[in-house]
Amino acid sequence: MAEKNQQSYSSENGYTRSTDQESAMATFQSEEELKRQKRRKLFMYIGIFIVFQIIVIAVFGLTVMKVKTPKLRLGNIDVQNLNFTSEASPSFYMTFITQIRVKNTNFGPYKYDSSHVTFLYQGMTLVQVAIPKGKAGWRSTEKIAATVILDSKALPSGSNLGSDLDSKVLKLSSQAKISGKVELMFVMKKKKSAEMNCTIEVNLATKGVQALECK
Known part of the structure; x- marks a missing residue:
């Protein structure tokens, strides 16, 4: 058991x-x-x-680190004074106020050197307006006020000014280029140049700008 x-x-x-x-x-x-x-x-x-x-x-x-070329443009043109004659000795005299705009779309400031804007008639220089050395902040537009005086006395003889004045439309152009550097993250700097080519059409009958196109 x-x-x-x-x-x-x-x-x-x-x-x-x-x-x-x-x-x-x-x-x-x-x-x-x-x-x-x-x-x-x-x-x-x-x-x-x-x-x-x-x-x-x-x-x-x-996005942030991509450096874009700033844009250089003219703002609206406000004609202050305009006198012209298309008779024996065709001529014009005009003063206007505008803005030179430096648009910076980068995530960092754009510091540029001094330069100038050239205003022309049929490729002939009328006057040059200074662009002072400056800075456009990040994603902002620097606006530079400018008073421009255009006098046809600066033109050489033999131009087609008389026919243009008879048509009541004065066609002008402006050119400019500025050079500088875009600074990103306080470390990286990239050289960039901005250029401007504008065409301006002035209506002599209304004494105002009827067209302004900048590229």
Whole structure:
């Protein structure tokens, strides 16, 4: 009887040990699976972060760090005085107020050197107006007030001024170029030059500018 009880105990004890081992193995496998899942999530988060950083750097490089050429333009022209004659000795005298505009669309200031705007009639210089050395702030437009005096006495003889005055439309042009540097992030500096070519049509009947186009 004692032998049977001993066999039964041994059998039950062996079953218990086997169950404990299986339970421990299952627990170990479960922990390992959790660790693998955590590692997969960690790698996924790292991958997402790297992709996000690449996108941010690309957008930053294409927008903020891309240096654009500033634009140089004339503002509206307000004619103050206009006298002309198309008779024996064709001539005109005109004064007007305008703005020389330096538009900077960069994420950093544009510092430019002094220069000038040349006003012409049929390619012949009438007058030059100074552009002082200055700075256009980041994503802003620097406006320089200018008073311009145009006198046909500066023209050489033999021009077609008489016919233009008879047509009541005086066609002028202006040209300018400024050179400077765009400064980004207080570190990088890039040389940039802005140019301007404008055509101006003055209506002699109304004594006002009927067309102004700048490129």
